[in-house]
Every structure is written in C-alpha cells, then in structure tokens.
Amino acid sequence: MINKNLNIIILAAGKGKRMNSNYPKVLHTLGDKPILQHVIDLAKSIHSKQIYLIYNHKYKLFKSIITDPYIIWIKQKKTLGTGNAIYQMINILKNDEDYLILYGDMPLISNKSIKKLIFSKKKSSISLLTAIIKNPEEYGRVIREKGKITKIIEFSDATKKQLKIHEINSGIFIASGKTLKNLTKNIKNQNTNKEYYITDIIYLAYQKKHKITAIHPIDNNEIKGINNKVQLSIIEKLYQQKKINNLLLSGVTIYNPSNFNLKGTLKHGKNIEIDYGVILEGHVILGNSVKIGPGCVIKDSIIGNNCSIKAYTIMEKVTISNNCIIGPFSHLRHGTILKNNTQIGNFVEIKETIVGHASKIKHLSYLGNSKIGKKVNIGAGTIFCNYDGKKKSNTIIGNNVFIGSNCQLVAPITIANDTVIAAGTTVIKNVKEPSLVYNKKKEIQKKIKTLK
Ligand code: UD1
Ligand code: MG
Numbered sequence: 001m002i003n004k005n006l007n008i009i010i011l012a013a014g015k016g017k018r019m020n021s022n023y024p025k026v027l028h029t030l031g032d033k034p035i036l037q038h039v040i041d042l043a044k045s046i047h048s049k050q051i052y053l054i055y056n057h058k059y060k061l062f063k064s065i066i067t068d069p070y071i072i073w074i075k076q077k078k079t080l081g082t083g084n085a086i087y088q089m090i091n092i093l094k095n096d097e098d099y100l101i102l103y104g105d106m107p108l109i110s111n112k113s114i115k116k117l118i119f120s121k122k123k124s125s126i127s128l129l130t131a132i133i134k135n136p137e138e139y140g141r142v143i144r145e146k147g148k149i150t151k152i153i154e155f156s157d158a159t160k161k162q163l164k165i166h167e168i169n170s171g172i173f174i175a176s177g178k179t180l181k182n183l184t185k186n187i188k189n190q191n192t193n194k195e196y197y198i199t200d201i202i203y204l205a206y207q208k209k210h211k212i213t214a215i216h217p218i219d220n221n222e223i224k225g226i227n228n229k230v231q232l233s234i235i236e237k238l239y240q241q242k243k244i245n246n247l248l249l250s251g252v253t254i255y256n257p258s259n260f261n262l263k264g265t266l267k268h269g270k271n272i273e274i275d276y277g278v279i280l281e282g283h284v285i286l287g288n289s290v291k292i293g294p295g296c297v298i299k300d301s302i303i304g305n306n307c308s309i310k311a312y313t314i315m316e317k318v319t320i321s322n323n324c325i326i327g328p329f330s331h332l333r334h335g336t337i338l339k340n341n342t343q344i345g346n347f348v349e350i351k352e353t354i355v356g357h358a359s360k361i362k363h364l365s366y367l368g369n370s371k372i373g374k375k376v377n378i379g380a381g382t383i384f385c386n387y388d389g390k391k392k393s394n395t396i397i398g399n400n401v402f403i404g405s406n407c408q409l410v411a412p413i414t415i416a417n418d419t420v421i422a423a424g425t426t427v428i429k430n431v432k433e434p435s436l437v438y439n440k441k442k443e444i445q446k447k448i449k450t451l452k
Contacts, residue, residue: 012104081195
C-alpha cells in the first residue's frame with residue numbers, strides 16, 4: 001500500500017571526484033546493476049508517494065540507464081553540496097508530508113532498516129540513521145551533549161578529539177517538509193570545503209529545540225558509502241557474499257564461494273553443484289540436479305533437470321531441457337534450444353538452432369540458423385555454412401540423420417530423415433529422401449621415397 005504521507009529524495013548529483021573516473025560515480029556497476037539502481041529499487045520497495053532524484057550532469061546518459069518511470073528528476077545546477085541539493089526541492093516540499101533522504105552512493109541499505117527509521121520518526125521532528133563503528137574513517141561524526149544529538153561534524157572539519165567519536169552519520173534521515181524547508185534555507189557554507197552540508201540542519205534543529213532521534217541500521221555494512229574504487233570493491237564483495245550466503249542456505253553447493261560471481265538472479269531446484277570460477281549473469285534458472293563445471297559463464301539461460309555443464313562452457317539466451325551434457329568448452333549463443341538428452345561437446349558453437357531429442361554434436365562444429373531432428377549425429381568439424389556474405393539462411397536436418405566428420409552444409413538446405421552424409425562431403429542441394437550422400441573424389445596414393 002502506498003504511504004501517501006512519505007516522499008523519498010535520492011541525492012545523486014555529486015561529481016564523485018574520488019572515483020577518478022569520467023563515468024558518473026552512481027552509474028558504476030555493483031553486481032548486476034548501477035549503484036544508483038540499487039538505491040532506487042530500495043526506494044520503490046518502501047511504496048512512498050513520490051521518488052525525487054537529484055542529478056547534475058550527463059542527463060542523457062542517466063536517462064538511458066535509469067529508466068524507471070516513477071522517478072521525478074530534479075536538476076542541481078551546481079554541485080555545491082548536499083544541503084544545496086535539498087535546496088533544489090524547496091518549492092516542492094510540502095509542510096505536512098515527510099521526506100526520506102537517501103544517498104545514491106549507499107546501495108546496501110535494507111528495507112528493514114529504512115522501515116525502522118520511518119517508524120522512529122513518528123515521535124520526533126528528525127530521525128537519523130547513525131551507527132557505532134570501530135573505524136569511522138571519513139564519515140561525519142555525531143556530536144552529543146548529555147546524550148542529546150547537537151550536531152554532525154564532517155570529517156574534514158572535525159577536531160582530533162571529534163575524530164575519536166565512533167558514532168557516525170549514515171547520511172540517511174527523515175524529516176517533515178516543513179522542518180526541511182525552514183532549516184535548509186539557513187544552511188551556510190562556512191566549512192573547509194565551502195559546501196552547503198545538509199548535515200548542518202541537525203545543529204539548526206537542535207537550536208530550535210526540535211526533537212532529534214537516532215536509530216541504527218540492522219547491519220552496519222548497510223551504510224557503507226562508495227566514494228572511491230576501493231570502497232566499490234569492498235561493497236561488491238559484501239554484496240556477493242550476501243547473495244552467495246542466501247544460495248548456500250537454500251541448499252546450493254558452491255565449491256569455492258569466493259570465486260563464484262552471481263551478477264543477477266538465480267532460481268534453482270535441488271542438488272545444484274557449482275564449481276570454481278563460475279559466473280552467472282542476468283536471469284538464470286536451473287532445474288534439479290544440475291552440475292556446473294569450473295569457469296562456466298551462463299547468462300539469461302534456462303537449464304532443465306539432470307544436466308551437466310562441463311568446464312569453460314559459455315552460454316547466453318539458451319534453453320536446455322532435461323538430461324543434457326554440455327561441454328567442456330562449448331559456446332551456446334542466443335536462440336539455442338536443446339531438447340532432452342542432447343550432448344554438445346568441446347569447441348562446438350551453436351546459434352539460433354533447435355537441437356532435437358538425443359542428438360549429438362560432440363566436437364569442433366559450427367551450427368547456425370538451423371533445426372536438427374531427433375537422434376542426429378553431427379560428426380567432428382562439421383560446419384553449417386549459413387552466411388553468403390549478405391544474408392543468413394537456414395539448415396533443416398530430419399530425424400536419425402548421420403553426418404560424418406568434416407562436412408559442410410551450404411544453406412539454405414534441407415536434409416531428409418535417415419540420410420547418411422559421408423565424411424568430408426560438401427552438400428549444396430536439398431536431400432529429399434533417405435539417401436547416402438557423398439562427393440565423388442578420387443583418392444590418389446603415390447609411393448614416395450622415405451627420408452631415412
Ligand atoms: C556524506 C555526509 C556524511 C556521511 C556520509 C556517509 C554530508 C555533508 N556528509 O558525506 O556526514 O557520514 O555521507 O556516506 O552530507 N550529492 C549531491 N549534490 C552535491 C553533493 C553530493 O547530490 O552537491 C550527492 C552525491 O551524489 C552522493 C551523496 O550526495 O550520492 C553524498 O555525497 P558525498 O559527496 O558522497 O558525501 P560524503 O562525503 O560521503
Ligand atoms: Mg559519499
């Protein structure tokens with residue numbers, strides 16, 4: 001249900017200078033999507049009235065990547081600080097509605113922690129998400145007097161004594177539109193960086209005797225921000241770890257979790273085994289009893305029950321039925337559909353092809369734009385010549401066809417059921433009825449003088 005009293009503002013206009021990259025910080029990838037998209041997805045899970053996104057430059061690039069229709073884009077012309085970012089909202093803020101501020105560079109924040117924060121706002125004017133951490137590094141420090149929060153001091157403005165404080169500001173907070181409007185107007189930029197800090201509203205609120213509450217996130221890792229590539233790599237590891245733990249808990253065997261990379265989502269049955277160095281991208285679905293060998297890269301594919309995908313197999317947009325054996329070193333490209341009990345072996349490339357029940361293509365072949373019947377054997381080194389330099393043409397192979405090694409089938413071409421094509425044959429004409437097909441060649445054997 002939509003919370004009509006709550007709005008979310010995501011700050012994403014910062015230059016991200018510390019990333020040392022031409023690419024906007026919040027568009028860098030974490031797992032399977034941009035850092036900012038993680039924050040947007042979290043925001044969507046809160047079911048607020050509106051989601052505002054404060055951006056600054058590269059609008060076209062942002063719009064091409066962040067495509068959510070729910071977002072209201074607000075431009076911060078000059079990145080003069082987080083306080084100035086909120087100031088862009090000044091005429092939009094509604095006195096009697098609440099505003100949750102999220103940072104676009106803090107992607108691990110959880111729905112549970114945010115719900116806790118929203119709940120805590122009920123009894124106060126501003127509610128902050130803070131944490132007690134061992135090594136507070138560059139976070140803003142929470143200053144308290146007799147237990148009461150009086151201000152937040154930024155790392156670059158803090159005294160040595162203040163730097164020893166372990167309670168840090170996550171940056172995430174919630175306040176009413178009225179509070180935010182009245183206090184943001186009065187933020188000054190008298191600090192080391194000459195920036196307007198949104199965190200200064202805490203001191204302004206304290207002076208005006210507003211009630212300020214602080215609560216902690218469920219897990220301190222949630223509030224790790226990304227300001228440089230070291231932090232990005234740390235967060236990537238945490239993100240992976242969380243997803244891998246969930247898979248392990250749901251019964252998947254992962255032989256070397258630190259070398260497994262899940263860049264998307266995995267739906268799976270029982271008895272799944274994933275070996276060393278596997279990468280799963282996009283949406284992958286595995287049935288029961290699927291084994292994935294070392295070094296496989298599987299993207300946006302569905303694999304049925306009792307399948308074995310052997311080492312270093314690459315596949316994208318592929319559908320595999322039950323009891324299939326693939327690899328090692330197979331390359332299955334988009335539009336490959338393998339029916340039950342098929343076997344694909346090493347150095348076989350397949351694209352836009354349906355392979356029928358119990359057919360085998362075990363060595364060194366290329367099959368493109370084709371349909372292969374049941375119980376077909378395609379010999380080593382066979383090539384479907386599907387491209388004439390201008391267009392792609394189809395190859396249709398019937399059931400029980402046996403193709404010997406090193407054959408070429410020049411498409412468009414159709415081969416009748418039960419045909420046998422002899423090794424080394426180039427087939428250029430349709431085979432309309434069960435036949436033995438071979439090219440007439442004369443074998444010459446000349447006696448030679450041996451070298452010794
Ligand atoms: C901020 C907080 C700090 C907190 C830390 C947690 C302030 C002043 N400081 O510091 O107390 O401990 O986060 O990670 O807020 N942004 C804009 N417009 C700007 C500047 C920044 O939209 O003009 C956005 C950035 O894109 C980013 C977020 O605001 O998503 C935070 O900015 P950043 O520069 O990363 O602040 P921190 O130094 O991390
Ligand atoms: Mg930051």
